Amino acid sequence: MSKFTEAELEYLKTQQAGRLATVNSRGEPQNSPVAFRYNAELDTIDIGGPNNSKSQKYRNIVRNGLASFVVDDFTSDGGRGIEIRAHGEVVPEGGESMYPGWFSPELIRLTPRRIIAWYISGKTLPFSKRNVE
Amino acid sequence: MENIPYREVRRCNLSRFTEAELAYLQSQRLGRLATVNKNGEPQVAPVGFRYNAELDTIDIGGYDNEKSQKFRNIARNGLAAFVVDDVLPPWKTRLLEIRGHAEALPDGGQEAISPDVSPALIRITPRRIIFWDSTTDPPTASKRNVE
Numbered sequence: 001m002s003k004f005t006e007a008e009l010e011y012l013k014t015q016q017a018g019r020l021a022t023v024n025s026r027g028e029p030q031n032s033p034v035a036f037r038y039n040a041e042l043d044t045i046d047i048g049g050p051n052n053s054k055s056q057k058y059r060n061i062v063r064n065g066l067a068s069f070v071v072d073d074f075t076s077d078g079g080r081g082i083e084i085r086a087h088g089e090v091v092p093e094g095g096e097s098m099y100p101g102w103f104s105p106e107l108i109r110l111t112p113r114r115i116i117a118w119y120i121s122g123k124t125l126p127f128s129k130r131n132v133e
Numbered sequence: 134m135e136n137i138p139y140r141e142v143r144r145c146n147l148s149r150f151t152e153a154e155l156a157y158l159q160s161q162r163l164g165r166l167a168t169v170n171k172n173g174e175p176q177v178a179p180v181g182f183r184y185n186a187e188l189d190t191i192d193i194g195g196y197d198n199e200k201s202q203k204f205r206n207i208a209r210n211g212l213a214a215f216v217v218d219d220v221l222p223p224w225k226t227r228l229l230e231i232r233g234h235a236e237a238l239p240d241g242g243q244e245a246i247s248p249d250v251s252p253a254l255i256r257i258t259p260r261r262i263i264f265w266d267s268t269t270d271p272p273t274a275s276k277r278n279v280e
Contacts, residue, residue, distance in 0.1 A: 023175050027212070029168060030232060
């Protein structure tokens with residue numbers, strides 16, 4: 001069973017990009033737009049990129065596993081989105097299939113620990129904040 | 134707060150941003166702000182912002198800004214990374230990331246952003262700027278410390 005609600009999973013499938021925050025060795029944040037996909041088998045968010053393992057965010061995740069990821073957009077009804085605070089890890093392969101010929105094999109994989117969603121489940125449930133581990 | 138056109142700032146040589154970076158910032162209204170909590174863990178949220186030409190800062194407001202986790206994180210440790218990015222067809226990406234020293238201020242938000250948001254304001258003074266624009270030929274790429 002997924003840590004995400006059905007509405008959250010549907011929303012994640014409609015979006016192609018999010019922003020990933022990581023923390024460096026001095027405890028300072030950095031923030032990058034990234035391409036992602038929901039991994040239904042593992043219930044994780046998988047993040048790929050060109051030269052992924054050379055990036056600062058990748059090295060930050062290797063060092064401390066700290067990550068927060070947000071997907072959001074605007075509709076005619078206003079803003080909506082989901083933030084996923086997570087344990088991050090790196091895996092050596094799988095990323096190239098996201099954009100063949102462009103993305104490298106290495107992936108950042110996020111296992112959700114806390115989910116904050118706003119207005120993606122409709123007006124009847126505008127906000128949800130919950131720990132999921 | 135009166136906005137000085139970016140060209141004048143550039144002419145006065147006051148800005149840490151390049152002309153292209155200022156033009157991009159001023160074409161966008163939404164960015165994402167990463168902060169760090171007391172346990173050292175990151176969080177990230179979409180926010181409305183304005184470039185403050187007078188102070189050469191990024192000013193960020195929001196509804197109930199002072200009650201937000203990001204505001205309290207910044208009040209505690211001053212740590213922030215802010216990114217503005219978009220994609221133009223066909224897959225022409227643009228990105229401006231600003232790592233800086235952030236302040237949590239009691240007022241200024243309504244003047245900077247909108248009368249609808251709370252007075253509390255987050256202000257970021259850039260320390261490192263990362264810019265990428267693939268709509269130019271060749272693409273523009275810059276990473277530099279600015280303090």
